[in-house]
Amino acid sequence: EADIYQTPRYLVIGTGKKITLECSQTMGHDKMYWYQQDPGMELHLIHYSYGVNSTEKGDLSSESTVSRIRTEHFPLTLESARPSHTSQYLCASSEWDNSYEQYFGPGTRLTVT
Amino acid sequence: LAKTTQPISMDSYEGQEVNITCSHNNIATNDYITWYQQFPSQGPRFIIQGYKTKVTNEVASLFIPADRKSSTLSLPRVSLSDTAVYYCLVGEERDTGFQKLVFGTGTRLLVSP
Secondary structure, X not given: OOOEEEEOOEEEEOOOOOEEEEEEEOOOOOEEEEEEEOOOOOEEEEEEXXXXXXXXXXXXXXXXXXXXXXXXXXXXXXXXXXXXXXXXXXXXXXXXXXXXXXXXXXXXXEXXX | OOOOEOOOEEEEEOOOOEEEEEEOOOOOOOOOEEEEEEOXXXXXXXXXXXXXXXXXXXXXXXXXXXXXXXXXXXXXXXXXXXOEEEEEEEOEEOOOOOEEOOOOOOEEEXXXX
């Protein structure tokens, strides 16, 4: 089993609050990803990272930001949450030479009221 | 970017073999074909990956014809626990070496007793 963790699993928060979704992996993977998925819909890549101090935006425009200060840690931050940010956020990681095999965390279901 | 087309849903019974076919007419020379499984409220799980011909692992087989314009995921003797959404993905290798995965809407497999 893959060792990739996300916290919190569920979060209900009011509009305007700043939130950080945590993602950690213990596999030493260089590549990490954030996806957004609405219920019953496909996953959309919003951020990815090649390694420490490397971050890129994905295909789906997102108001969130990410950082990669340590290999194992890839947090996602929303400075001011809005109801439109309500969704499931999934973190994943992969080995450097095979991004096709990604290991996903359990996800964070975010609800902004 | 190669687009994939797969059936929206499929029904089966326990013990049967299930074959899910995916079309990817515009697949590029460098693209790999990957399949993932997702249960409700969980992140996707990698099942199998292939480039051509046939690949088999402990859970599934992947058949890819010579023209690579389609692929078929074969699940032998399904059980109730195989009820999930199955995604066919075609990865795109970018100049930077990053392999991007694009998740479509997937195929919802329902296995009944």
